Amino acid sequence: MNTQIMRVVKQGEAFAVQSQKSESGQMMKCNIVLQEMGGKYENQYAAAMLGNMAQCKFAPGALVAVTLRFTAREYNGQVYQDILVTDIEKLKG
Template sequence: METRIMRVVQQGEAFAVQSQKAESGQVMKCNIMLQELGGKYENRYVAAMLGNMAGCVYGPGELVAVTLRFTAREYNGAMYQDILVTDIAKLGIRN
């Protein structure tokens, strides 16, 4: 994993999902769309933020330092890729 500086495009609302790892059986989750720096055609990623991170709100255009975990899995003959935010911090700069 590596930490990158990215721009927030948009963030969805937090919602509860089932979790076998959580003590309560549920964990909060929200999705965030991030874009690499360099212009409007740079790569974009939709990543999940879990737990306490899901309660943090980032506005469009905010710059963040973010660490992403990419995983891939096979389920019932289909392949899926997941992107998880493992760490995120506002840089206090808005573009």
Template sequence: METRIMRVVQQGEAFAVQSQKSESGQTTKCNIVLQEMGGKYEDQYAAAILGNTAQLRFSPGDVVAVRMRFTVREYNGQVYQDILVTDIFKLRV
């Protein structure tokens, strides 16, 4: 995993989801869209943020340092890619 400098495009509201790893059986999740630096045609990623980090709020245009985990899973004969933000920090520019 590597740290990338990216720009926030948008972030959704945090909501509760079921979690087998949490003591309470629930955790917090939000979705975020991030874009690589360089211009409006750079690659974008739709990712999930879990746990306490999902409570952090970012505005469109914020520059962040982010680490993401890319995984692939198969379900009912279909293949899906998941992107999970493992660390995210707002940078001052």
């Protein structure tokens, strides 16, 4: 996992999801779209922020230092990729 500087494209609202790992049985989740630095056609990633991190708000265009974890899993014969934000911090600018 490498930390990269990316730009926030958009961020959804936080919502509760079922979680067996949480004491209350629920965890907050928020989806965020991040884009690599460069031109307007650079790679974009739709990632999930979980727990307390899901409560953080980032404006479109904000620069962030972010660490992403990529995982793949198989379900019903299909392979799905998940991208999870493991660390994110807004850069001053």
